[in-house]
Amino acid sequence: MKTTLNSFLTLSVIGAFILTLVAFTAPTAQDAWEVPANYKKMENKYAGKDADGIGQDLFKQHCRSCHGNEGYGDGSKAKELETEMRDLSSSDVQGQTDGELYYKSIIGREEMPNFEKKIRGEEDRWMLINYMRSLAE
Ligand code: HEC
Numbered sequence: 096m097k098t099t100l101n102s103f104l105t106l107s108v109i110g111a112f113i114l115t116l117v118a119f120t121a122p123t124a125q126d127a128w129e130v131p132a133n134y135k136k137m138e139n140k141y142a143g144k145d146a147d148g149i150g151q152d153l154f155k156q157h158c159r160s161c162h163g164n165e166g167y168g169d170g171s172k173a174k175e176l177e178t179e180m181r182d183l184s185s186s187d188v189q190g191q192t193d194g195e196l197y198y199k200s201i202i203g204r205e206e207m208p209n210f211e212k213k214i215r216g217e218e219d220r221w222m223l224i225n226y227m228r229s230l231a232e
Pocket of ligand 1: 128153154157158159160161162172176178179180181187188196199200204205206207208210223
């Protein structure tokens with residue numbers, strides 16, 4: 096009897112511990128996404144430019160499937176994701192610095208993919224940020 100009670104208690108403690116871990120590690124849209132200071136203040140040398148619509152092409156190719164055409168987070172793959180995406184046209188997102196958007200777009204985290212290999216050129220990356228600015232509402 097005593098051993099049953101003891102193992103029950105042990106299991107409950109382990110269970111509670113696992114639940115706490117999951118609660119603290121699972122990302123949600125509310126989680127603060129800390130951007131390192133060196134990225135935050137990165138200068139966008141191409142600000143305001145998108146000569147040949149490169150940014151839009153890149154967005155269609157790599158981002159639209161999740162974020163949707165207008166950045167609302169309603170792309171075809173969005174339903175499969177567990178993490179809530181913030182609307183890219185909203186002031187929550189548009190209020191961030193170019194450097195912050197660069198970090199989140201290129202480095203990513205968890206369900207937001209890393210694009211360091213797929214989008215290599217510095218100019219291409221900034222054109223993408225510039226295109227995202229045009230989604231502001
Ligand atoms: C597989 C789906 C998917 C693709 C493809 C994708 N994203 Fe995301 N994106 C996400 C998810 C999910 C989040 C929310 C991540 C989080 O908060 O942890 C996110 C978050 C972001 C954010 C942060 C917004 C905020 O909350 O501040 C930016 C910026 C962003 N994505 C840009 C892009 C760009 C640019 C591309 C294309 C190069 C792209 N994403 C492609 C799923 C995707």
